[in-house]
Amino acid sequence: MTEVRPSRLQNFPISWFAVIMGMSGFSIAWHRAESLLELSVSPSPVLLGLTITTFAVLLLCYLAKAVKYPDQVKAEFTHPIKLNFFPTISIGLILLSVALLPYSNDLSLICWAIGAALHLSFTLYVLSAWLHQTHFEVAHINPAWFIPIVGNILVPIAGVGHASPEISWFFFSIGLVFWLVLLTIIFYRMFFHQPLPAKLLPTLFILIAPPAVGFVSWFQLVGEVNAFGRVLYYVAIFLTLMLLTQVTRFLRLEFFLSWWAYSFPMAAITIATFLMYEQLQLPFFKWLGMALLGFLTVLIAVLISKTARAVRHRAICIED
Template sequence: MEASPTLTAGHSRLAHYPVAFFTLGMGMMGLTLALRAGEGAFGLGPEASRAALVLSLTLLGLVAAGYLAKALFHPAAVAADWHHPVRIAFFPAMPISLLLLSVALLDEAPSLAGQVWIAGAVLQALLALSVIAAWIGHRPFSHAQLTPVWFIPAVGNVIVPISGVPLGHPEIAWLFFSGGLVFWIVLLTLVMNRLMFHDPLPGRMVPTLMILVAPPAVSFVAWLKLTGEVGAFGHILLSIAYVFALIVGTQLPKFARMPFALSWWALSFPLAALTIASFAYAEAAASADHRMIGAGLLGLLVLVVSGLVLRTLLGIWRHEICRPE
């Protein structure tokens, strides 16, 4: 008995279920934490961030279930993702979502937050080491394959201290922070060389330029957790994040001409990280100016994520996603 065309088409789409979908989880969890930071800065109740957390968990669960189904029914396709020079960098987005969830659970469920943090940290370590081992192996890479997406494994490392320090794991937090910082600097050099001296990014990868903002913004928040003060290095990290945000802003006319793709979700988490960093500095330095910067960024983040969710749902409805590249 032959399978129906509908089932066959659905099975084929599952084989092309993108690992990049996990950036949706990062973006939604980033929105949750940014809302929570805004609530704290302005003395508001937690209703908005709690609602965002429920929505984030729902979407993250759906994304994880979809990729698990792909792994069960199309293991060769998952292996192809792993061996792809660009898609491999999206795998650490899975533990990053868990680490962000642990931050979101710190106040209301610290015991559960600790368990989620351990799972996220272990998976982050395994995937980050595996990705780096693949990078420094004997596979040749071309400059065209180097994109800001490669920052994702480094970003995951510097997220670990944000909940790791409050949970009582400072030494592990410093270990991850140090490794993430080193590889951010290495990758920043490589990516800037690619952007300045080689062919421009392909159209659908242009939004990933926003990922340049994430490492210094997240590192600033982690630095505050590790040291308890802004310090000179903290000022440098936050300033670098703002500089990269301004540089990405010069590319907005290009963004407006690009068709929608899942790569647009690259706008969400870095913007959330910059928002959270601004509120964190506002609290640490009693800066009303940074609190207003954070508020403006939060408003922009809500608009961006709302648009991305709606456009992603429309893309799923139109079968524009889960198609061969």
Template sequence: MTANPTSAAPEAASRLQHYPITFFATTMGLGGYTLALRAATTPFGFAPWVWLVALAVTALVLVLVALGYLAKAIVHPDAVRAEWKHPVRLAFFPTVSISVLILATAALPLFPVAALWLWGIGTIMQTVLAIAVISGWISSRAFQQAHLNPAWFIPAVGNVIVPLAGAQMGYVEISYLFFSAGLIFWVILLTLVFNRLVFHDPLPARLQPTLVIMIAPPAVASVAWLRMTGQMDAFSHLLMSFGFVFAALVAVQLPRILRLPFALSFWALSFPVAALTISSLVHFEATGTRGYLWVGGALLIGLSVLILGLLGRTLLAMLRGEICQPE
């Protein structure tokens, strides 16, 4: 029995129309895993090709995801505008710039020229998207308490990622600028998000995995601070410790979250775990404290299992046609 081409074309067009901006969360997760593997190469004696393969996969997936969303923007510009106006999906647009910045950071040791270009493009994109998203929050649009969720941390996370490569390339002042912006908005949003979680209705099932995002800002910031200052100090320790505090809070919620039906939002689990893994291994490198090494190793094992599970479940969902469907 052959497929009907007249029905296949409209179905493909409909799928493209519902191609979500949240797809870029996959490239954030894969990029974070690449950085975690790179951080683990020296302390665990991994062969360099391990993280290089991960880097190649991340770059390929980013290109494919970006091409898919570009096609949507060309064919269905109204659908992109609708996502931009969506009170929840608006916060996911900086995942585009964050993915580019992570790729630049991962490529820096071996491809410095390409990394510089990617970092510059990603930094400009992050500037535009962060200002646009935050301006959207405080404009004349009416947001309700139910719209607030941990995904709103994403623009703040993007700002503290800029220094990871920027400081190593000598752009220290720019790095401090983005670091300060990320830190202040993290503090502001942390207060707002906790108020929403404690005093208002529980998050919808699809957004429950975004709770893990709370780990990312302090974990990334601890590494960024170390890259900018070149030394381990009390502030870096505090930031990393904040990450572990939020990890403990989220760990209690994980059994309930993992029982929920799969959605692309589950990729929100990956980058924060990667960020905490990297922070642990970088702190081991700076202090020599073996406790950080064992914690980082345990997190890396868990992250590897998580990434494989997410990849498998995403491919299965794509084969079943469960993705790119109207919500």
């Protein structure tokens, strides 16, 4: 009797959209490098096209899953960990709005408006779910919890050019305050409870993203690298150093789709470093930015290779 394999679409995880965050950040980082360092190569348009295509394919796949397997989508939407990855869709749109800004203001505005509105909806829903939950435990908390609430801090990057600054201040305020709240809870969980399971260890890199992105957003709002901006940037640098000193621990991990959690935070600190160089013109930030971009490029290449291999060997889109 022939064994019937479970549908890969049925087990298509919402965490796939973390790929869009990483690829969008990668595209933006390369565009910043091209213009700031006057590079002779310009891969960013190709990277952006690849990112948009990947986003469209993933969105179509997940919509097909929602139509054919609505119970599986509902299960993810009520899961204490998987729930936090639904806002990667709206964050992907917000990041695409930033990446599209140099090419089309209208397309950027459309992505930004849809992404910001959708992300606010996710924020309200997730926060309500947290407040009235009956089944979440401390063990469920991990840095992915930053995504739905702290993701608001991304909105001003393109938002200051698309709408009233007050809208950007609104989103930035939400992201900043809840970053501090959730950072405290997450460190409490890691210090005083069981370590994160291996599958979720890559999410530790998400710790880098809020201060790095917060620095870029703060600059967009105030127009200068001031004292508070420096605090955000150097906290991000410290967290990057802290995690990179543990690189051997991460290299020993089996590949999971959660490895894509490495990508966007590294892109964020790369972009923030190039911004520091642009504003302060200190050679240190130029060389650090180039080193980070090189590391990010190798990282993305490894992630794409490992993801393609995992898909080919049916190691992704399987039942947990």
